[in-house]
Structure formats: structure tokens, C-alpha cells
Amino acid sequence: EVQLLESGGGLVEPGGSLRLSCAVSGLTFNSDAVTWVRQAPGKGLQWVSILSVSGGARYSADFVKGRFTVSRDNSKTTVYLQMSSLRDEDTAVYYCAKGVWFGQIDYWGQGTLVTVSS
Amino acid sequence: QSVLTQPPSVSGAPGQRVTISCTGGSSNIGAGYNVHWYQQLPGTAPKLLIYDNTNRPSGVPDRFSGSKSGTSASLAITGLQAEDEADYYCQSYDSSLQGVFGGGTKLTVL
Numbered sequence: 372e373v374q375l376l377e378s379g380g381g382l383v384e385p386g387g388s389l390r391l392s393c394a395v396s397g398l399t400f401n402s403d404a405v406t407w408v409r410q411a412p413g414k415g416l417q418w419v420s421i422l423s424v425s426g427g428a429r430y431s432a433d434f435v436k437g438r439f440t441v442s443r444d445n446s447k448t449t450v451y452l453q454m455s456s457l458r459d460e461d462t463a464v465y466y467c468a469k470g471v472w473f474g475q476i477d478y479w480g481q482g483t484l485v486t487v488s489s
Numbered sequence: 490q491s492v493l494t495q496p497p498s499v500s501g502a503p504g505q506r507v508t509i510s511c512t513g514g515s516s517n518i519g520a521g522y523n524v525h526w527y528q529q530l531p532g533t534a535p536k537l538l539i540y541d542n543t544n545r546p547s548g549v550p551d552r553f554s555g556s557k558s559g560t561s562a563s564l565a566i567t568g569l570q571a572e573d574e575a576d577y578y579c580q581s582y583d584s585s586l587q588g589v590f591g592g593g594t595k596l597t598v599l
Contacts, residue, residue, distance in 0.1 A: 406588065408535075415491065416527070416535065416578050418588030430586045466534060473582050475525040475540035482534055 373397040373478040375405075377467045380483030383457055391452040391483060393467030404472040405450045407441060409463035410482075419465070422450060423472050457487045492517060493579050493591035500597040501569045509594045511562045511579030517589055519560035522582040526555055526564045529576045529593075538577070539564060566596070574598045 379391040393405060407419040420431040420441040429441050440453045450467060464484050470476035494512040501507040511524060518524060524542050527535040537546050539555035542562060554565045562581075566573055579591040 408588075408590075415576075415593035416529075416580075416590045418580070418590055421588065432587050433585075473586075474523065475537055476527070476535075476580070477537045477540070477546065479534040479536070 373469060375467045375469060375478060375480035377465065377480045377483040380465065380485045382486045382488065384489050385458060385487055387457050387487075388453070388455040389457065389485060391454070391465055391467070391485070393450040393452075393480060395448050395450065395467075395469065404470055404474075405441075405443070406468045406470050406476055407452050408466045408468060408476070408479075409461075409485075410466070411460070411463040414463075417463070420452065421473070424450075454485070457485075459487050461485065462487045491592040492583060492589035493581060495577075495579060495591035495594045497592070498595045498597065500599055501566075502599045503569055503571065505569045506565060506567045507569060507596065508566075509564045509577050509579075509596070511564070511591050513560050513562075513581060513589070515560060516585070517560075517581050517583045518557065518562060520584050524555070524557050524562035525580045526553075526562075527578045527580065529578065531575070535578065569598055571598050 374396045376394045383389050406421045422429045422441045438456045443450045464482040466482045467480040468476040469478040526539040528538045529535040542557040543555050552568045577594045
């Protein structure tokens with residue numbers, strides 16, 4: 372059974388940094404892609420970033436370029452989302468999800484809440 | 490403002506058929522990128538409903554179907570049931586190599 376477990380969310384002040392972790396189990400870690408999607412309170416889904424787990428290629432949404440970085444640690448089957456220069460509008464539930472490289476997202480984690488506030 | 494445009498809400502009575510549209514442009518759906526659909530029940534993570542425009546993952550009832558034409562796609566739900574009440578999102582990719590979602594459609598079963 373595929374499982375994705377996010378952690379690392381919490382309260383951070385504007386301008387601060389936070390690292391989210393996504394522990395992946397139950398799949399061939401070196402295949403497919405891991406995508407980060409966020410959802411602000413009461414709002415819709417917003418695509419954040421995608422990482423090719425095998426090749427390491429990665430792409431991010433314009434609104435996080437230069438601020439968020441996605442990476443992987445194969446030995447720990449974990450994907451990270453390093454977030455810096457956080458803004459109020461980054462407040463959201465962040466989902467880690469497994470999917471096909473530039474295809475569908477077929478397994479989702481339960482999400483972790485990031486709150487940016489002073 | 491989402492890149493893909495969906496109606497904010499649709500509604501239907503039990504047993505009826507409803508459709509949800511998803512309109513993009515020449516840099517995303519019209520460029521040939523596939524469209525995927527997700528269902529999100531209140532307080533839960535999204536669930537894949539349709540992938541690659543028309544395909545249903547195992548376990549998704551055949552009451553759900555998808556189509557794509559030009560720069561748009563649609564999700565159809567037949568035999569509407571109370572448990573279908575949820576938010577629905579379309580998703581694709583853009584030639585800028587970014588993922589894009591629709592703004593979401595809230596389905597109300599009357």
C-alpha cells in the first residue's frame with residue numbers, strides 16, 4: 372500500500388523558513404514523481420512543485436521560484452520542501468503526493484498545515 | 490485567478506446527470522496536455538477520479554466519465570448520489586512546465 376506522510380508544518384513568522392518532509396512508503400521510490408500541492412484555507416488546490424524521483428529533475432510554480440526548493444533523499448525515501456522568505460499568502464495545507472511525471476497525481480498524503488503569521 | 494476555468498458550483502437531484510466544464514487555453518489543454526480530475530470530500534485529501542482525459546482508476550464507479558476537446562475538458566456524473574457531494578478539480582500542465590488546477594467546482598446534491 373502506498374503511503375505518504377508529511378511533517379514539519381507549523382507556525383512561522385513572515386520572512387521565516389520551514390522545511391516540510393514527505394516520507395514515502397509502499398512504492399518503488401526511484402520511479403515516478405512526487406508533487407507538492409497546497410490549499411489555502413477555504414480555497415482551491417494550487418500546484419507548487421514536482422520532483423522526478425529517479426532523475427532529480429524538478430520544476431516549480433512561478434510564485435515560489437527562488438523561495439521554495441524541492442529535493443529528495445533516496446536513502447531515506449523522503450522528499451523535502453524547503454521554504455524560505457515565507458509570506459502570509461503561503462499559509463495553507465501542503466500536500467505531498469505521488470504521481471506520474473507530468474501526469475496524474477494518484478496518491479495523496481494527509482497534508483500538513485503551514486501558518487505564516489506574526 | 491486560476492489558469493483553468495471551472496464553474497464555481499453545480500447542483501442536481503439524486504439520479505440526475507451533471508457536467509462540470511474545465512476551460513484552458515492553447516498553452517495547456519490545447520497544447521495537448523492531458524486533463525485529470527480529482528474529488529475532494531470535506532476535510533479530506535483529494536482523490537484521483539479521472540486520468541488522461543477519459544480513464545478511471547480502479548475502484549471509481551463508471552458513473553464518472555471524462556472527455557476532452559480542443560482547449561476544454563468535461564467531467565460527467567450520472568445517477569447522482571448524495572455521497573457525490575464534494576469539490577471537484579481539473580488539473581493539467583502548461584507549456585511553462587508548471588502544473589495548473591482549475592478553481593474547483595462545488596457539487597451540491599439537492
